[in-house]
Amino acid sequence: MTDQAGMSMAFDAAQRGCGEMTRSVQGYAGAATGLRTGLEACGGGTQQDPELVVLLAEFTGLLSQAADRSAQVYAATADGMADTVTAVRQAEAASAAQVDAAQVHAKGAT
Amino acid sequence: MSLTIPAEYATVAGLIGGGVAALFTLDEDHLREVGHTLGVFARQATPSLAGAEQAATVFTSATSGATRDEFAGHWNTLASEGHTGRLVRIANWGSTALGAIAQAIELAKMGVLAWLGWSTAQLAIAAFTGVGVIAAATSALLRARTSIGSITTKLFTHLRGTVAQTIRRASDQLKDILNKLPNLGPKPRLALAGHGPTPSATPKGGTRLSSSWASPGKRKAADEAMQRRRAAQESIKRLGKEIEDLEQQNHQFRQAIRSLKREIQGMREENAELILRIRDPHMSVWSAKSYGELLDRQTKLSQSHQREISSLEKAINANLVSIGSKRIAQTTERRNL
Numbered sequence: 088m089t090d091q092a093g094m095s096m097a098f099d100a101a102q103r104g105c106g107e108m109t110r111s112v113q114g115y116a117g118a119a120t121g122l123r124t125g126l127e128a129c130g131g132g133t134q135q136d137p138e139l140v141v142l143l144a145e146f147t148g149l150l151s152q153a154a155d156r157s158a159q160v161y162a163a164t165a166d167g168m169a170d171t172v173t174a175v176r177q178a179e180a181a182s183a184a185q186v187d188a189a190q191v192h193a194k195g196a197t
Numbered sequence: 198m199s200l201t202i203p204a205e206y207a208t209v210a211g212l213i214g215g216g217v218a219a220l221f222t223l224d225e226d227h228l229r230e231v232g233h234t235l236g237v238f239a240r241q242a243t244p245s246l247a248g249a250e251q252a253a254t255v256f257t258s259a260t261s262g263a264t265r266d267e268f269a270g271h272w273n274t275l276a277s278e279g280h281t282g283r284l285v286r287i288a289n290w291g292s293t294a295l296g297a298i299a300q301a302i303e304l305a306k307m308g309v310l311a312w313l314g315w316s317t318a319q320l321a322i323a324a325f326t327g328v329g330v331i332a333a334a335t336s337a338l339l340r341a342r343t344s345i346g347s348i349t350t351k352l353f354t355h356l357r358g359t360v361a362q363t364i365r366r367a368s369d370q371l372k373d374i375l376n377k378l379p380n381l382g383p384k385p386r387l388a389l390a391g392h393g394p395t396p397s398a399t400p401k402g403g404t405r406l407s408s409s410w411a412s413p414g415k416r417k418a419a420d421e422a423m424q425r426r427r428a429a430q431e432s433i434k435r436l437g438k439e440i441e442d443l444e445q446q447n448h449q450f451r452q453a454i455r456s457l458k459r460e461i462q463g464m465r466e467e468n469a470e471l472i473l474r475i476r477d478p479h480m481s482v483w484s485a486k487s488y489g490e491l492l493d494r495q496t497k498l499s500q501s502h503q504r505e506i507s508s509l510e511k512a513i514n515a516n517l518v519s520i521g522s523k524r525i526a527q528t529t530e531r532r533n534l
Contacts, residue, residue: 158395
């Protein structure tokens with residue numbers, strides 16, 4: 088296998104991983120949003136036991152906050168992966184353009 | 198809809214007092230709704246996390262050098278299944294726990310309602326049959342008060358004790374997760390150690406994608422070795438923390454199993470008493486029916502507790518396997534030191 092072929096396969100795999108990450112991140116973000124809106128919709132019910140109300144509010148609040156925070160971390164990871172793939176693609180294009188320019192220059196010299 | 202005190206029982210409820218009013222301020226349906234919401238989240242999040250883990254593996258195997266190290270470092274410390282997986286497990290646990298608490302509250306309310314119904318009937322009989330029966334009605338009320346007191350005390354002791362402590366521990370675990378996850382703000386961007394890509398860099402050939410994501414230019418061998426050592430140290434530390442978390446979780450699971458077993462035992466004893474009451478020929482049809490329903494509910498709850506115990510036991514075994522593999526991974530990482 089040539090370097091170029093190997094490179095292309097690895098690039099495809101990275102791009103595939105990036106796409107899969109984006110889809111998974113969207114799924115997780117949807118679940119986190121569903122959790123937040125679901126808990127908001129539940130409200131406090133008619134619960135009047137002060138200790139239980141406080142415990143529940145803290146527990147569900149922290150859970151929702153942690154779900155949102157982890158969704159952000161996942162989103163940032165997917166963004167980072169996408170940026171890397173884009174950067175490599177741009178670098179490849181620039182490299183190819185340099186090679187073309189060098190060949191044109193060589194032809195001109197002969 | 199949560200059980201409430203029917204208007205016809207209000208007088209007796211007022212006479213009995215005790216924890217009746219406090220019990221009926223609890224909203225078991227609300228707990229069920231919250232539990233359901235947590236369960237939906239856990240079910241939706243699980244496949245997404247598995248997908249993200251898979252995507253990270255594909256991406257890591259397709260990259261090399263500093264890019265891979267930076268990505269792996271970020272993934273292992275921040276985004277990997279570790280913290281979020283714990284979060285989803287807590288949500289799952291919360292869903293089961295809140296469902297069980299709601300059922301316990303409902304059972305207690307049903308038990309109290311059965312006693313209130315019986316006491317109301319005794320008072321009605323006394324009102325129709327004359328003064329002689331009033332003493333019997335008073336004695337019936339006192340008996341009802343004792344039994345209701347026992348039901349509410351047991352429930353509130355359970356709520357204020359085991360349930361409150363367990364929810365607090367779960368909240369502590371969530372705080373720990375939040376401390377470990379970075380606060381990225383509303384619009385997160387590159388989270389990979391703060392390094393952006395360098396589009397001008399030309400990828401090198403080879404079988405892996407090699408970008409200059411983390412740093413421009415080549416790194417020296419010494420730097421790489423140092424980085425590997427640091428990564429190994431961090432990995433060992435992280436694995437150690439994960440092992441500690443799993444052991445802590447197993448400890449909590451074992452406590453929960455013990456508590457569930459105690460509850461099953463308590464219900465067995467109560468069921469035996471209920472069976473005796475149902476067989477009592479003086480028992481009214483309505484009361485016998487209520488006791489029958491209560492017995493049926495308690496039997497179902499015991500079965501559900503039993504299922505929970507077996508799922509907790511499975512979770513303990515899975516954690517033990519995970520602890521074993523993490524210990525092996527630690528040993529492997531120590532070779533890189």
